[in-house]
Amino acid sequence: MGLPTRRTALTAPLAAALAAALALTGLALPGSGGSAAAQENAAAKPQHALSLIGAPKYGPDFTRLDYVNPEAPKGGRLRLHSIGGFDSLHPLLPRGEPAPGLGLVYETLMSSPLDDVSAEYGLLAESVEVPEDLSHATFTLREAAKWHDGTPVTADDVVFTFDKIKTEGDPQLRFYYANVDRAEKLGPRKVKFHFSGPKNRELPQIMGQLPVLQKAWWEQDDRFGRTTLTPWPSSGPYRIKSVDANRSITFERVPDYWGADLPLNVGRNNFDEVVYDMYRDATVALEAFKSFRYDWRTETTARVWAQDYDFPARARGDVVLDTVETARPTGLVGFIFNLRKPKFQDPRVREAIARVFDFEWMNKNYFFGQYARTDSYFENSELAAQGEPTGEELAFLEPLRGQIPEEVFGPAYTAPESDGSGRDRRQLRQAIKLLQEAGWTIQDGKLTGPDGEVMRIEFLLVQPAFERIAAAYADNLRRLGIQVDLRTVDSSQYINRLRSFDYDMIYSGWGQSESPGNEQRSFFSADAADDPSSRNYAGITDPAVDKLIDNVIFAEDRETLIAATRALDRVLSWNWYVVPGWHLQADRIAYWNKFGRPEETPAYGVDILAWWHDPAKAAALKGAE
Incomplete structure (x- = not known):
């Protein structure tokens, strides 16, 4: 949602x-x-x-829920970032x-x-x-x-x-x-x-x-x-206590909260205060965590997880690291093309650009082998396309034959695989061939289109951690004669540029649940393509995709939903709207050892609101609050 x-x-x-x-x-x-x-x-x-x-x-x-401690004490402060x-x-x-x-x-x-x-x-x-x-x-x-x-x-x-x-x-x-x-x-x-x-x-x-x-x-x-910075009346377990715009916000637990004894809430909402501090830079935020400026974080960068948590507090046991396996679908993230740009309209151009992304090299050299490549928009679920389409899935696709890529009717999409060298000549040759078929040639070292336009791509980034990944990718793109710019902006600029469609490629994606539906319209429909607040980042305007989305939304039973979603997955994947990224079927969490936590962790991830403040542990921490 x-x-x-x-x-x-x-x-x-x-x-x-x-x-x-x-x-x-x-x-x-x-x-x-x-x-x-x-x-x-x-x-x-x-x-x-x-x-x-x-x-x-x-x-x-x-x-109560199975994964909570109904006797969890109330009190303390949870500091997040x-x-x-x-x-x-x-x-x-x-x-x-x-x-x-x-x-x-x-x-x-x-x-x-x-x-x-x-x-x-x-x-x-x-x-x-x-x-x-x-x-x-x-x-x-x-x-x-x-x-x-x-x-x-x-x-x-x-x-x-x-x-x-x-x-x-x-x-x-x-x-x-x-x-x-x-x-x-x-x-x-x-x-x-x-x-x-x-x-x-x-x-x-x-x-x-x-x-x-x-x-x-x-x-x-x-x-x-209108936007507002005035705290407003609410009905939840917390209310807004104080606000410092762009710096921090503090929530306080409501002592007479009407729903405290509901089965969904027993053993939860245990902290007297929840505080968010804002940071402009991820590196600064990590250093703040090491200095005990906040208590709990998830780590999304493999290199940081592997190399940057070696500090005295962890050696003392004051900071705990945990990798929590999850059962949730991962969806898809990757480098997304903006099809509103004429240079990306030809799927052969998109495929060529995707083929020179060397995930195997990056996983070895940047990610410490922690990730798997993503092949599906519905990765890690039964909704992902498998094998060749048959039965009801094929029945959804057949009326669209001629409007959708012919590859849809063959094996399910898998992302291009390299030799791991960082400059796979085979993939480079295939990319050059595809570009030539689309009318692009290298002139004076620059990839030039049939109308004389030089191919230039700007990667719009909001997280500095992705700069080195985009830079490595850019090296291979330059071998194709593509001019590449990397542009990292702050979050407000990023949002404004997304809303005005002012980007060539971004690194983003779409989360998915076990049962997709109406949200697919915002992700991929033609109606959403020109809406500045939709999540149709790629600008997809394909009647075949719209039809497949309707099949998903109006599926009458689980079997039909699976078939309709797999059909949609195939068409999205074989249109090369995205250079697929990678995923990890786990959450990496780090926290200062001031908490009690339930014995059971739910299958879909950590519920931090079911943890609680442990005064004895907190008092024992060096540099305690």
Whole structure:
């Protein structure tokens, strides 16, 4: 999903993987018979949870999550960091840079625990009702749900939030809610969402992830339509305590939080304060961690993990390093072409540029052999294309024959493999041949197109850690006669350039869940290509891709969803929209040894909000707070 949840708000590397939508394929639907009204009433029974596959892990009478310590003490401070800056506390606008951690302060109607991400359980909502025809979903709010000022969370708040998102919110969310026709208040605590278009088993869970804002505050002076640095009333376990724009934000635990005893929250939200400090530079941020300026971090750079954690505090045992295996899909990241640029329109040009990226050399020399190459947009899941298309998957592709690459009908895509030398002549020769077929030739040492244009590529980067990777890649591109510039900018410039499509190639990607759906429109659809706030970074405008996205969104069962997603995967991959990157099926975490942590770690990553402050450990640390 595009919305930050409290479980992803503190673990940024998880956000991409857990942000994609979950489809509703596990509802127990009744048989037909009787009047339409009777059928609807029979089908729409209140449920405590909705599940993607089969039954939810936790039944209606569960008391806590398996991976928490229900006796975890409350207290202490959790200090985190974020790279970049922020100039807004508004979580749902396409303008400004929102502060990190805002998912701590607001609630969604439902929520997914990290050991059952295929399901959603009631949070603000005590139950949800979904009829057999999937034409709507009705949520009943908990009577106990309160804003921090003591007033109840009502259906008016839910309808207000949805309507504002649809009309003024981030366009990504508007794509996401495209098939949600309207929200209707049925009573003080009951809201019905009406759906349009073909059956979409994803939509009930999409609406379960709706954040809810307080109407009474946000409707004043058109506050929803403007960025703000004013702390706002919320309903979550934390509230905003203090703000220093672009420097830090502090959240404090709400002592009388209405949802503290909900099964989803028992043993969680244990810190009295959560603080984010902002850093402009990743190297400075690491040195700050070593100096005990903050407590916990994930490491995303293999070289840093291998070489830069050898410091006295770790040798003493004051700092702990852990590699946590995860079961989540990794999606795809890589160097993405901006097809809005005419020079990238020919897929042969894109393939040629992709072929000289020498992952094998980089993995050996830069990554310490820690990574695997990514071959699929849905990597590490059953949704990734495998072998040759058959059955229902082939049936999705056959009507598009002639509109999609012919390679789609053969073996699944695998990223080009080099000899690991750093300058594989075989791949260089293939690249030159492809460029010549597309009309590009080397003249005076420069790759020149049929119209006389010299091929120049600017890599737009926001993380200095990627500079040496892009520089090594640039060396091979220059062997093709391509002029290459590397441009690293701060986060605000980067965001502005993304929104104005002012880039040639970026290093980014798309997280995926176990059940993709509506978010694929924002990622890859023609409608999203010209939207400055969408995630269609490549600028894809392909009717065949749009058709395949619809097949994914409107899949009626799990088997159809798998087939439709694999078909989409093949077409995206064989169009060479991306130079695929790499992935690691684990999280690398480092933390100062001041915490207690549960014995069990959920399959989809660390839930830091289930940890707790240990005063004895903290007092024993050299240079303690």
